Amino acid sequence: MTLNTIQRIVVGLGAFALALSLVWVPFSAHLVRSGDNYDREVGYGLVFQPPQETGCEFAFGKEVSRRRLEVACAVKVETSRVVMTASAIAVATIALFILAGIFGNHRSASGAQLRERIEPDSLAAKLKKANAKFPVSGGNCTNDDPLIITEKKDYASIEYAVAEMIMKSQGLEFKFTLQGLENRGKRYIDVLTYNVKEGGDTEWTSKRSFYFDITAGYERLIRRLR
Known part of the structure; x- marks a missing residue:
């Protein structure tokens, strides 16, 4: 299968966006205090460098410390949001790829038809x-x-x-x-x-x-x- 220029661009941009969505991910802080659970968004960061203590402090304040027995806080990746984002990128890339193929093939066919109209005296x-x-x-x-x-x-x-x-x-x-x-x-x-x-x-x-x-x-x- 030969890809046209637009399809190659779509595939490249889609692959880049998908990779970025799996590396730069959203985090949330999960707090357990006195038997109650709390979740707050922390923001985005590299998937292999979660902002543990700083994330908890950002979400719940500096009084939160994982060293206190009555308070437990951890930062985790919001997996559901990552999956939804990656799925949306994949679907959009596939749709644009198909449209680019239709448009590119139509343009090539039109060009071929024009070239076949040879002037009789040329x-x-x-x-x-x-x-x-x-x-x-x-x-x-x-x-x-x-x-x-x-x-x-x-x-x-x-x-x-x-x-x-x-x-x-x-x-x-x-x-x-x-x-x-x-x-x-x-x-x-x-x-x-x-x-x-x-x-x-x-x-x-x-x-x-x-x-x-x-x-x-x-x-x-x-x-x-x-």
Whole structure:
């Protein structure tokens, strides 16, 4: 099962809150005096460091001493409150996890549907026509309409192959000069820039840049590096 980003955040925060509720717990002071029992809240503290005598003094006054035979006072964890708090955190985490899964899957499905609507005259459509399995789902390699690459592993080689294929088909000579990554909102755009010239020219006459949407592969790389 693959978790989306929101689900991972929910699980992390839920686990932290649950752990905190089991470590930082409420205490109450229980007093037995002259046959009568009294309980008062003391406050919160670390579960392994209960405020024994100071807790009794806080709840019932400094006259309380565990050394007096007629008075017995002890500080204890309010177990019922701990259980209720931990249960509430667990239920809330599960509910948010489910909602995050529904929301994340819906967003992914919507994005996939949009990417499958390839314009018939686009570069992506031509590549698909030549090879139905070519890993692209839209775009024209331009700044306004980057070519969307769906390959998640070897996407870089596809970028170079497409850029060089375009320039060869136009009879251009080329030399790679620069690669840059742009973050456009939630999309990652890789830009390949080449010096180009007409066949037979002695000097490079211009530059060409090709734009590729590598979001699918780049996000996979980020997840593997975490």
